[in-house]
Amino acid sequence: MSDAKSCAPGCDRKALERAFDIADNPESLAKPVRTREIVVGRADEIPVGGRKIVQIDRLSIGVFHLADGFHAIRNYCPHQGAELCKGSVHATHRPGPTGEFTPGLEGRVLRCPWHGWEFDIVTGKGLYDARSRVSVYEVKTNEAGELVVLV
Amino acid sequence: MIIDCDIHVYANPELPMAPFIPSRMRQAVAQNQGSAPGHGYANPFGVDRRDLEAKTPADVVRLHLDPLGITYGVLQPQPGYSVSLIHAMDVANAMAQAANDWQIANYLEADPRFLGSVCVNMADPKAAVAEIKRAGAHPRMVQVLTCGESVHLFGHRAYDPIYEACCEMGLPFAVHPGTEGSLTSSTPVGRPSGYFEWHNSLPITYQAHLGSLVAEGTFEKFPGLRVVLVEGGVSWLAPLLWRMDKNFKALRSTVPWLKEAPSEYVLRHCRLTTQPVEEPNDPRHLLASYEMIHAERTLCFSTDFPHWDFDTPGRAFPSILPEKLKNRILYDNSAELYGLPARVETAEEVRS
Numbered sequence: 001m002s003d004a005k006s007c008a009p010g011c012d013r014k015a016l017e018r019a020f021d022i023a024d025n026p027e028s029l030a031k032p033v034r035t036r037e038i039v040v041g042r043a044d045e046i047p048v049g050g051r052k053i054v055q056i057d058r059l060s061i062g063v064f065h066l067a068d069g070f071h072a073i074r075n076y077c078p079h080q081g082a083e084l085c086k087g088s089v090h091a092t093h094r095p096g097p098t099g100e101f102t103p104g105l106e107g108r109v110l111r112c113p114w115h116g117w118e119f120d121i122v123t124g125k126g127l128y129d130a131r132s133r134v135s136v137y138e139v140k141t142n143e144a145g146e147l148v149v150l151v
Numbered sequence: 152m153i154i155d156c157d158i159h160v161y162a163n164p165e166l167p168m169a170p171f172i173p174s175r176m177r178q179a180v181a182q183n184q185g186s187a188p189g190h191g192y193a194n195p196f197g198v199d200r201r202d203l204e205a206k207t208p209a210d211v212v213r214l215h216l217d218p219l220g221i222t223y224g225v226l227q228p229q230p231g232y233s234v235s236l237i238h239a240m241d242v243a244n245a246m247a248q249a250a251n252d253w254q255i256a257n258y259l260e261a262d263p264r265f266l267g268s269v270c271v272n273m274a275d276p277k278a279a280v281a282e283i284k285r286a287g288a289h290p291r292m293v294q295v296l297t298c299g300e301s302v303h304l305f306g307h308r309a310y311d312p313i314y315e316a317c318c319e320m321g322l323p324f325a326v327h328p329g330t331e332g333s334l335t336s337s338t339p340v341g342r343p344s345g346y347f348e349w350h351n352s353l354p355i356t357y358q359a360h361l362g363s364l365v366a367e368g369t370f371e372k373f374p375g376l377r378v379v380l381v382e383g384g385v386s387w388l389a390p391l392l393w394r395m396d397k398n399f400k401a402l403r404s405t406v407p408w409l410k411e412a413p414s415e416y417v418l419r420h421c422r423l424t425t426q427p428v429e430e431p432n433d434p435r436h437l438l439a440s441y442e443m444i445h446a447e448r449t450l451c452f453s454t455d456f457p458h459w460d461f462d463t464p465g466r467a468f469p470s471i472l473p474e475k476l477k478n479r480i481l482y483d484n485s486a487e488l489y490g491l492p493a494r495v496e497t498a499e500e501v502r503s
Binding site for chain 1: 201466467
């Protein structure tokens, strides 16, 4: 469990709601200042729904082409270190009243290939507790049609 | 050094079980007389890890034994461990035999690290005894295996011949969950509505079986019997022991064949496998639960490879788990249980 600091002190109601609040307003998330620009490939090599896992020095990052553009997330699950970006991408159900299923975050939920924990690709937040998170990185497309990740 | 008490291996088109079904029974099995009832609780996201696919012994070696440094791995074949639920007795017995010969031919012959489980049909104790003596004679068949779902609680005397055979052959009796709800409800008070709820409830079955084995005096009747509770959780055990020991003081006269506190029987005869390691937010709580059940002699490491809720030796336990206890769990307890060579001290670190 690697002392599970990522989840401590527990998946409470507020932390869960916050994960979805942030998912709905990704702009509200404070972005760390990252200035190093790394070209990781061409934009047209990753179709919508596709992904590419790239290595930048010791950092492994998954670049995902979602419906709204490119997003990058660290290829490391905070639970036990699995290669998160090799997981499936799908939708989830939003927290809601008993008996109600509200599909949400279509096409942007990454499920770890090991134990199935869910993360929002856009925000990096664990969709069970906002305090559990994976680093996300800004992706830009330059004039040459290349994908640039800021690390 | 690491012993993994729970590695799932599957029959598949590349490694079919059909050739191992006795020829006279192949048609009956093919006619689907052998289908076990389902429990109706499938993991909607699949029961296997999605980052790998292990179809052959070579796959399991390459993807699991080698990278994790597993010294020995005990197989839990599928189909096989749940043949007890097949309604047609002859088909169930044939499937048990096939699962055992399939393991021997494909896995035990392939790599000395693989250890097999003798699958038995608990519903036909006479046939189960014969199979334990037949397949259990293989030197690397290390235990008898069945599933948690059962017609009777395991302390029922109908199973005594099976336990007698286990003792005679020197094989522990292991139980693996995953089929609860196939015959009756997986809880005593109604059916869970989904996989999440069903999976959470699995320790209930083990508590019931364990209470039965103790109360019926199975361990008095078979002093050499050892029981392995695979993948059923750990932290529930201590409160059950306390409850049994407390009740024993007032109700001993109702179970006069018990000569010592129930916890003594359990700690002496029973072993639990670790996976899925419970993950309390404060890792000290896990350590406390290990202390309460004398984990230094009762806990055996397991991964449940390649299932979704598997554990890896390097990451499953909190870092505060003392090294000595970790080594007992990772290797020594299982080595003593299965009669495997004692630990050889190595400088090698546990790999994740």
